Amino acid sequence: VPKHYETDLESVLIPNGMIRDRIDRLARNILEECTPHSEITLLCVLKGAYLFFSEMISVLMRLNVDRPNPVRIHVEFVRLSSYANDVSTGHVRILGLNLAGLYGKHLLIIEDIVDTGRSAIALLEELRRTEPASVRFASLLLKKSPHWNGFRPDYVGFIIPDAFLVGYALDYNEHFRDLDHLCILNDEAKAKYQVSLTSNPMAALLMSGQAAAVAGVPSSS
């Protein structure tokens, strides 16, 4: 753990090496179940999934070299955002989804974490506007959250306890994405990097995605 983060962390939950070992395993499972199609489109859910996605695609590329029937891989990206501090606002903003590019494709959604499951369901709903050939969902983490809506990904790296995690691209108000291990944030750090949604109404609006509506601009969705 880098020195500047030491005092902010309760503990390391999953070290980087263990994350990468698990992704190697997941990638093998994914390729085994891919054989009928010769093409797959990985849809990376930004920002939290960028490291999981990049590690996953590196492993898939490496495995493909030795395969008698390699799988062609395409990539797409979408930005989903719904958190303020450590709570889901319940409003999932979806930006930059290339619906036309997903038509008829075998999709594999790449997420870092399923917590309440709201982001996952919102994205799957949005994907119904196009007609993918198939949709599967890989999440590095599935949290045992009391707010879980029951959405179960097809591939899960680790099932984790109900604690707020940062690192390996997961953030707390945009901090800690550059931490290589998955760590539990302590209460002092939560307070230190907290964004006040009452004293900063604009931040609250932006985070909940309602700014455009409030400003009188018609919502794009």
Ligand code: PRP
């Ligand atoms: C986080 C996380 C998942 C989602 C999971 O994203 O990366 O995408 O929330 O939570 P849920 O199951 O309760 O919906 P966030 O909105 O923080 O955006 P980010 O990926 O840019 O950090």
Ligand code: MN
């Ligand atoms: Mn996310």
Ligand code: MG
């Ligand atoms: Mg986040």
